[in-house]
Amino acid sequence: MKSRRSGVRLVEGGLRAEADIGGNPPARKAVRTAKLAAVPLSFAGRQVAGAGKRALGRPASEIDREIQLRTAEHMADVLGELKGCAAKLGQVLGVYELALPPELAEPYRIALGRLQDAAPPMLPRTVHTVLEASFGPDWRASFREFDDRRSASATIGQVHRAVWHDGRAVAVKVMYPGARAAVDSDLRQLRGLAWLTPVFAPHVDGHAVVDELAECLRAEMxxxxxxxxxxRFAQAYADDPDFVVPRVVAQRGDVIVSEWLDGIPLSRLITTxxxxxxxxxxxLAVRFFWSSAPRSGLLYGDPHPGNLRALPDGRLGVVDFGACPPWPPAQFPALVHDLADALIHGGPAELDAAAQRHGFTDAQRGLDSAGxxxxxxxxxxxxxxxxxRVDTTWLRGRTRDALSPKLDNAYRQLGVPAYLMPFQRALVTLLGLxxxxxxxxxxxxxxxxxxxxLSAVMDRCAPTP
Known part of the structure; x- marks a missing residue:
């Protein structure tokens, strides 16, 4: 059967670009741009329709919530189908829903949660093509069994359960065909499409998000x-009583074969x-994140709920090690000590000095250090x-502080040293989880x-119960 080429057609007042029938992300610039453009077009159409419903007497609050829900679902559908940068952008923006009031945040939280598992699957023949390109035409000889149904999805690939030729149950991570072309296209375009960010949080610096997104995606490819x-992680956590990192069985081309983990994703435990x-x-998630660099020399950079599994024996399983830079940089320990010491034992003057010393601000720019x-x-x-207790109420307060559009918001006066971006993104993701x-x-x-x-700083404090 011949594959159908990607196309664009008009639906529900906006453009809809169809993905390749094989399930791989559309790579053509025009198709991907059309899909992204459909979001604000459809949003505008819903607002016009909502005005008519208000005129007929429907409550404004009910109409606004319906518009929010449909826009959030549409955004999740588009980002999930485009995969690559677009899906990763959705995951990053999922943190920023914490800056919204709860009644507006709920539809975005529900829709963004679907990005972990709801991207359209590749058809079996597409998966087989990637396996043949990576393992050769006799790729099936490497497996006793191979399940064509995906068991999980990721931003640039999907995972299948299989049995290795020696009888081990394995997870086979397969990159989407065309993923590199799609990511290259997105990296060229996303800076100009940073207007997408306000759909979730009106005052997020979309360009900074895109820059960090680009580095993350390049590593994951x-x-x-x-x-x-x-x-490296599997060796560092071998025989650990609390954690399981599956060992790599084989890696060839765009395929990674790892030991299989039977467990429940934390994205499910959040609700159940x-x-x-x-x-x-x-x-356990807190322990793994903070122990990752001391034990492995690498930062575990993507602790989102879909990458962590609650295993039947009580341990925490950890997968997905694409975004794991060497850590820490030479200047990081002093930065942690100096900022914590200024906050806990000093005052505004000490915080200002530490911020200047570590490149967050300078004397010319000025800083409201008390604020x-x-x-x-x-x-x-x-x-x-x-x-x-860390819960969404506590974190929402911190996030709304950071994202406040007020000109006197002290956060807006700060720059962030480039080397800190992976840690900042990972820490925010952990706090969100x-x-x-x-x-x-x-x-x-x-x-x-x-x-x-931090211990050296806190040793000077009397404990607070």
């Missing part, structure tokens, strides 16, 4: 480097797990209490266990 990272279970896995200290101090609550779980636990002890710089 290198399966050889990802396999090296995973082997018991209070005790969510606390336990939330604290910044007021916004940052709530984060030190994690270190001031033996037990602390822990908050969604509503985790209560010994945050201070877990963080200080892995950070001698």
């Amino acid at each position: 290198d399966f050889e480097a990802e396999a090296r990272n995973q082997r 797990g018991s209070r005790a279970e969510r606390d336990r896995v939330g604290m 910044l200290a007021e916004k940052l101090l709530p984060f030190t609550e994690l270190l001031r209490h033996e037990t602390f 822990v908050a969604q779980l509503g985790t209560t636990g010994p945050m201070r002890a877990e963080i200080l266990r892995w950070s001698p710089e």
Whole structure:
């Protein structure tokens, strides 16, 4: 059967570009641009229709919520189908829904959650083509069994369950055909399409998000480097009582074969797990993140719920090691110590000096250090209490502080050193996960266990119960 070429057609007041029938992302610039353009066009159409419904007497609040929900679902559909940069952008923006009031955030949270597992699948013949290109025409000889149905999806690929030729159950991660071309196209275009960001948070710096997104995607496209990272983590956490990192069985071309993990993604436990279970896995996620660099020399850069599994034996399984840079840079320990020391033991003058010393601001630009200290101090609550609860209410307050459009917002006066971007993105993702779980636990002890710089600062404090 011949494959059908991608096309564009008009639906529901906007343009809709059809993906290749094989399920791989559309790579042509015109198709991808048309899909992205459909979002604001459809949103405008819904607003016009909503005005008519208001005139007929429907409550404005009901109409506004319906528009928000349909726009969020449409955005999730488009980002999921485009995969690559677009889907990763959706994951990043998922954090920023915390800046919205709860009644507006809910539809975006629901729709963005679907990006973890709902991207359209590749058809079997497309998967087989990638396997043949990577393993050769006799690729089936490497497997006793291979399930053509995907078991999970990712921004640039999908995972299939199989049985390796030696009888081991394995996960086979296959990159979407055309993914590199799609990502290259997106990286050229996304800077000009940063207007998409306000659909989720009106005052996010879309260009900064796109820059970080680009670096993340470039790392994730290198399966050889990802396999090296995973082997390094697997060795660092071998026989660990709390964590399982599946060992790499084989890596060739655009395919990674790893040991299979039977577990429940944390994205599911967020809504179905018991209070005790969510606390336990939330604290394990905190431990894995903070221990990753001391134990492996790499930062685990993508601790979102779809990459973590609650295993039947109680351990936490961890997958996806594409975005794992060497860590820490030489200047990072001093930065952590100096900023924490200024916040906890100093005052505005000490914070201003530390911010200048580490490249967040300079003497010419100026800094409202008293205002910044007021916004940052709530984060030190994690270190001031033996037990602390991180939930969406707490994190929403911190996020709305950071994203406030007010000109006197001290955060707007800061620059961020480029080397910090991977850590910043990973930490925000972790906080989002822990908050969604509503985790209560010994945050201070877990963080200080892995950070001698923070321990040196906190050793000078009297504990707060």
